[in-house]
Amino acid sequence: MEYQKQLQRIAEGSGFIAALDQSGGSTPKALENYGVNGDAYDSDDAMFDLVHEMRARIMTCDCFDNERVLGAILFEDTMDRDVNGKSTANYLWEDKNIVPFLKVDKGLAEQMSGVQVMRPMPDLDALLDKAKKYPVFGTKMRSVIYEPNVDGIELVVQQQFDVAKQILSKGLMPIVEPEVNIDSAQKHECEVILKTEILRNLERLDDDHQVMLKLTLPEEGNFYQELVDHPKVLKVVALSGGYSRHDACDKLKQNLGMIASFSRAFTEGLSKQQSDTEFAETIDNSINEIYEASKV
Structure with a gap:
């Protein structure tokens, strides 16, 4: 309720x-x-x-x-x-x-392939169970992208959505946060790859599932409009x-x-x-x- x-x-x-x-x-x-x-x-x-x-x-x-x-x-x-x-x-x-909402990630791994994925979260289930005892609606977890490396960005988004599915299975709303570093020399190129990967992973979600997205403000206005309008996205929020x-x-x-x-x-x-x-x-x-x- x-x-x-x-x-x-x-x-x-x-x-x-x-x-x-x-x-x-x-x-x-x-x-x-x-x-x-x-x-x-x-x-x-x-x-x-x-x-x-x-x-x-x-x-x-x-x-x-x-x-x-x-x-x-x-x-x-x-x-x-x-x-x-x-x-x-x-x-x-x-x-x-x-x-x-509750931040659930345990920080970032070392940079590789132009990105930082999230550190392992072996106690995530226990943390989610604890959150459920409170009126917590959803969770947030952050990765960072520095370079337009397709393999690296694919790894970031895949990990985010894998964890999101674990969170959804507990009845909580995941905020997926693949941050693009604002100082990236190729920020827009990173955003192009990122949007493609997010769309691909959204299509793989069950029809009755939604996620939220937390994204860096893009170089091009309304660049993420396709994500804002996507039926499997509850809300797109911007990080500063x-x-x-x-x-x-x-x-x-x-x-x-x-x-x-x-x-x-x-x-x-x-x-x-x-x-x-x-x-x-x-x-x-x-x-x-x-x-x-x-x-x-």
Whole structure:
């Protein structure tokens, strides 16, 4: 029942998906951008305490509302913690009507064939079972593409869809994220190969299955329109990938039907040192800019 309500909300609602899923590797940078330097913590536990404080401050802000925010992607550590006395996922769904997703990948393998595939996930079934105990709707997993290497990109997309099928079998919605690095010298060539591979894998999905796609904003406006309109794609969301919020929103406006799922661009300008009023004003401006770009 909850899943169907969440499915309808993602399919029909307006807004964007906030990516609050920085993990062990990306958390120090996220904290640094938030004005918390490495000397403020001396262990991973202390680091995750601090980043959870930041996330809870965002989520409990009145302007983090379901009028503009459709969903939020969580790191496992965040899912296991509480916000306002409830588990994070329950708080988001029950108190905010914002759909929770869970990042499930374990990071990237070493680069080969111009790509980085995902590291093995031997405990994925157990993690998915745990997610099902919360009102988590779907999952997210990330690979990265650097070069227009057909074999490498085929490997990335095949792995993503293999894992997506495992996630679908557990009754969760997978967000497939084969990121194209924005600094790739042949970014558009990578995107051409990637779109072909995604379309090929979509055709292999069972007729009653859908996935979501999280893609780098393309060099050519509306380049992924075929994916946006595909019956086996619930939603195509865009990652910011290192673009500033202003640039990411400008690019998003050139891609009809795509919505944002920004991380760095979403939290840009936030600081631990800000008063609650300053913090709320900053995050409200961010939400509004991203929401407007996602409406186009």
